[in-house]
Amino acid sequence: MKVGEFAAKASFSAVSMPDPDREINGVYAGDLLSWVMGNAKEDNLWITIMTNSNVIAVASLVDVSAIILAEGVELDEKTALLAKEKGINVLSSEKSVYELCLTAGSLL
Amino acid sequence: MGETLHFHYDVDGGNFTSAGDASVHVKRKLRQLGFPPETIKRVSIAMYEGEINMVIHAGGGTADVFVSPESVKIVLADKGPGIEDISLAMKEGYSTAPENVRSLGFGAGMGLPNMKRYTDSMDIESELGVGTTITMTVNL
Ligand SMILES: Nc1ncnc2c1ncn2[C@@H]1O[C@H](COP(=O)(O)OP(=O)(O)O)[C@@H](O)[C@H]1O
Ligand SMILES: [Mg+2]
Numbered sequence: 247m248k249v250g251e252f253a254a255k256a257s258f259s260a261v262s263m264p265d266p267d268r269e270i271n272g273v274y275a276g277d278l279l280s281w282v283m284g285n286a287k288e289d290n291l292w293i294t295i296m297t298n299s300n301v302i303a304v305a306s307l308v309d310v311s312a313i314i315l316a317e318g319v320e321l322d323e324k325t326a327l328l329a330k331e332k333g334i335n336v337l338s339s340e341k342s343v344y345e346l347c348l349t350a351g352s353l354l
Numbered sequence: 355m356g357e358t359l360h361f362h363y364d365v366d367g368g369n370f371t372s373a374g375d376a377s378v379h380v381k382r383k384l385r386q387l388g389f390p391p392e393t394i395k396r397v398s399i400a401m402y403e404g405e406i407n408m409v410i411h412a413g414g415g416t417a418d419v420f421v422s423p424e425s426v427k428i429v430l431a432d433k434g435p436g437i438e439d440i441s442l443a444m445k446e447g448y449s450t451a452p453e454n455v456r457s458l459g460f461g462a463g464m465g466l467p468n469m470k471r472y473t474d475s476m477d478i479e480s481e482l483g484v485g486t487t488i489t490m491t492v493n494l
Contacts, residue, residue: 280464283399284471288391296459300406303374307381307398309391332378 247354249312249335252291256349258314261321261336262329268311273350275343279304286310293346299325305334312336314350316343359383359421365405365430367414370458376417377402387421389494396472397426397492403465404430404488410455411435412486428473428490436482444470 250266252258274286275293282304286292292310294301297319305313312335315321321329321336329336339346361383363376381398389397401417408415412434420427437443444466451461470476473490480486 277459278462278464279459280403280462280468283403284464284468288395298458299371300374300458300460303378303402306378307374307395307402309395 249337252312252350252353253337255353256337256339258337258339261315261326261338263335263337264330264333265335268335270311270354273347273354274310275347283308291350293343293350295319295343297321297325299328301325302328302332302334305329306332310334314339314346316341316346357422359387361419361421363417363419365408365414365417367409367412370409373406373409374402377405380419384421384426389426393426393492393494397428400469400472400490400492401428401430403469404428404490406460407465408432408434410451410460415485424494425474426492426494428492429487430490431485431487433485436484436486437478437480438482440478440480 247270249268252270253260269289270291271289272287274290276282277294277296286308288309289311291312291314293314293316295316315338318340366372377398380401381394384394412432415432418429442448446467447463449461449463455461474493475491477489
């Protein structure tokens with residue numbers, strides 16, 4: 247499934263969606279950046295509650311298809327802009343990490 | 355591309371926001387040069403972990419990347435405090451990172467292990483009070 251279609255089906259709001267046609271091939275959830283870099287795969291959805299700008303660098307290096315921010319956490323304006331500049335899709339939701347995993351599991 | 359290309363970066367010690375700029379730049383260059391995605395990922399993640407370590411643990415440093423058709427070599431050099439026990443530092447989960455760094459999502463103690471895992475060779479030279487130089491190579 248593509249990121250744009252996924253966001254619409256799950257009714258997640260898009261903080262940044264420069265590339266809605268990115269294909270999703272799996273899910274990784276985690277907040278420790280080295281674990282994400284060691285274990286998340288290219289084209290995964292990455293579910294996290296981290297919001298500092300390093301998250302955008304990690305998403306770009308791993309080449310995830312989108313970041314999903316859980317628990318209603320928000321990016322500040324500068325970081326949201328950075329995500330758009332770097333071509334990183336960022337979705338957000340009020341749901342917990344667990345609920346997001348279930349949602350992704352049922353839709354993908 | 356017959357010869358070796360060289361990229362040099364200064365890594366700013368106090369700046370978590372720009373940390374990673376050098377790795378992202380290398381990633382873009384390797385993409386332009388047509389390197390395979392898996393190689394690019396290994397190089398850029400190993401370099402990013404090293405870059406972050408210089409920012410967290412050493413007050414900054416320099417990164418030099420040498421790109422040839424056979425390999426990518428990354429040399430990270432700093433004049434920080436040095437690493438007292440390298441085999442301990444290499445252990446998964448070992449970290450001396452302070453709390454403020456942990457709250458950013460760093461300090462999991464997985465940086466050096468990731469660097470080793472994503473590269474074909476890694477050499478650490480470190481002297482207490484003098485600094486640390488880490489050389490990593492990814493073969494094509
Ligand atoms: N460039 C460096 N200078 C001094 N100490 C370092 C350097 N890189 C790593 N270290 C030491 O090695 C430890 C383990 O590094 P790493 O595996 O990257 O974990 P982390 O950065 O999460 O603490 C660090 O906590 C630190 O004590
Ligand atoms: Mg580290």
